[in-house]
Amino acid sequence: MAKPREALNFPSSNSIHIDPYLPSTSPSSQPSSQPNKPFVTLTYATSLDSSLSLSPGVQTVLSGPESKAMTHYLRSKHDVILIGCGTAIADDPSLNCRIEGVGGYGGEGLQGQPRPIVLDSRGRWNVTRESKVVKLAGGGKGKAPWIFTMSEVGKERREILEGVGGQFVQLPGKDGMEWAEILKALGERGVQSVMIEGGGHVINTLLSPENASLVDSVIITLAPTWLGKGGVAVIPDERRNEQGSKIAVGRLRDVKWVPLGEDVVLCGRF
Ligand SMILES: NC(=O)C1=CN([C@@H]2O[C@H](COP(=O)(O)OP(=O)(O)OC[C@H]3O[C@@H](n4cnc5c(N)ncnc54)[C@H](O)[C@@H]3O)[C@@H](O)[C@H]2O)C=CC1
């Protein structure tokens, strides 16, 4: 079979470095204290000044071709890929896996495709028939998205999403849905692994002292560029000890740095 024109390739000489941090092979893939919790991989690309994008609402290419292929390899290794609606609105992302041999890209059915999950507490993202995730699901090149929301959902939006096999999932919440509740809801739906891609609000709340322990693996692409002030930055809330002194939010263990093209990929465990 001819290689699909848009397919990416991630060689096994690179994947051997990443595999120990992935759900199926990681030693912590079955956390016994929370049996229903899916394995959580936090992964994103950042600049040298800890920015995800030049400014809110602006999609910014940080990853080079090699680390981009790595991200797609990660997508093929997780049941779902999760983003916030700020990212959905800014990027209109595809959120599928475009690795050669995965479903829709030379592979069978939708095997190896992650399901996109969008957190949209207040129904800000106007999902339409033209949204990439909807078109890809309709065209057999990606799984249909689930949108987690606290709001009522209009008939038109529901029809568009359900028309391609997606669904709205309503969860309770005040300022937002609790991370533990989001992961529990995913676990109850049979999800065993989730990669969380961003954006800033999603990552910063996940890295807050009360949520960081939910993260199992961290895989971050560091690109050799500075984006400057005004970017969407990864800076979690500060953490203090019982004496009130400021302490680090967290430090990774089992750390490995993997050079990929001009980028370096940091792998670690919480
Ligand atoms: N470099 C990279 O790897 C990535 C970059 N980005 C960039 O990040 C930017 C978007 O980031 P942000 O504006 O911070 O938006 P975001 O993508 O973090 O979305 C924030 C929104 O998601 C919803 N949300 C998040 N957590 C929730 C929760 N626990 N419960 C309920 N709703 C929740 C809320 O409506 C919130 O306003 C874009 O410019 C995008 O291009 C996004 C992903 C990865």
Ligand SMILES: Nc1nc(O)c(N)c(N[C@@H]2O[C@H](COP(=O)(O)O)[C@@H](O)[C@H]2O)n1
């Ligand atoms: N790994 C990575 N590198 C970058 O440079 C990025 N800007 C992102 N962004 C994330 O990828 C999504 C786009 O995915 P598609 O190519 O459209 O499938 C974007 O929405 C961010 O979540 N990631």
